[in-house]
Amino acid sequence: MKLNWNISCIQFDVKQGLVEENMDKAKEMIGKAVSAPHKPDVILLPEMWNTSFTKSVSSLADAYGEKTKQFILEMSKIHNVHIVAGSISEKINGEVHNISYVCNPDGEFIADYSKIHLFQLMYEDRYYVGGNGIGVFELFGVKAGMVICYDIRFPELVRKLALEGVKVLFVPAQWPDVRLQHWRTLLMARAIENQMYVVACNRIGSSERENFPGHSMIINPWGEVITEAEDKETILQTKIDLKLVQTVRDTIPVFEDRRPSLY
Numbered sequence: 001m002k003l004n005w006n007i008s009c010i011q012f013d014v015k016q017g018l019v020e021e022n023m024d025k026a027k028e029m030i031g032k033a034v035s036a037p038h039k040p041d042v043i044l045l046p047e048m049w050n051t052s053f054t055k056s057v058s059s060l061a062d063a064y065g066e067k068t069k070q071f072i073l074e075m076s077k078i079h080n081v082h083i084v085a086g087s088i089s090e091k092i093n094g095e096v097h098n099i100s101y102v103c104n105p106d107g108e109f110i111a112d113y114s115k116i117h118l119f120q121l122m123y124e125d126r127y128y129v130g131g132n133g134i135g136v137f138e139l140f141g142v143k144a145g146m147v148i149c150y151d152i153r154f155p156e157l158v159r160k161l162a163l164e165g166v167k168v169l170f171v172p173a174q175w176p177d178v179r180l181q182h183w184r185t186l187l188m189a190r191a192i193e194n195q196m197y198v199v200a201c202n203r204i205g206s207s208e209r210e211n212f213p214g215h216s217m218i219i220n221p222w223g224e225v226i227t228e229a230e231d232k233e234t235i236l237q238t239k240i241d242l243k244l245v246q247t248v249r250d251t252i253p254v255f256e257d258r259r260p261s262l263y
């Protein structure tokens, strides 16, 4: 089991509908991240990092994720790194999912997660079908979990992941600047109440309707922001010590003190 991880969030501007351009950008930034002095063990990309949200989603969605999976598997293997691949549009039996893939340095696909809660305010529910399972997987023998963007508004989902043993939560997002305060507050709350690390990667740039502020963040199990990006292209890097999760849980034994029979 490895308890000290270097993490990098790759924060960039996702160009709407321009799959090749976005994949080239991701490739360039993954290359830069792994060449940095503290080479990451795990890289996180933003939500919808190769198409953004677009009305052409049905034609742009990757059939069974084949092209994206191949790209991510190759990047993981070449650079000897785990990649939590934000999310993309995957077409499965005619339905489109907002889905994430996790790959290991052997170039193996280890998990996927299809976003459960679709964001009606931006009509996500008209274009996508919600997933039916939670996102839990293992990295270096430690349980990690994933939710996507709007999912962080559902504390019961993240609590379920914590009860499954998750110690690090990955959150890819396309979160707009008008609700930046919600983004920061919700991420910190999820970290504090579940006493887990939260690693969150947001995009920058603009779509027709919204601006995206970045502010990717890595938060420790005390709820302290270890590092936070601004609104520029950034490789946000830090080291996390997984032993801190148990220290915090021993200090304030929230999981022991729960009384789920009452609520």
Ligand SMILES: O=C(O)CCC(=O)C(=O)O
Pocket: 119, 122, 148, 149, 150, 151, 153, 174, 175, 176, 179, 182
């Ligand atoms: O919950 C929010 O305010 C933003 C959610 C969102 O933009 C998304 O899930 O794509």
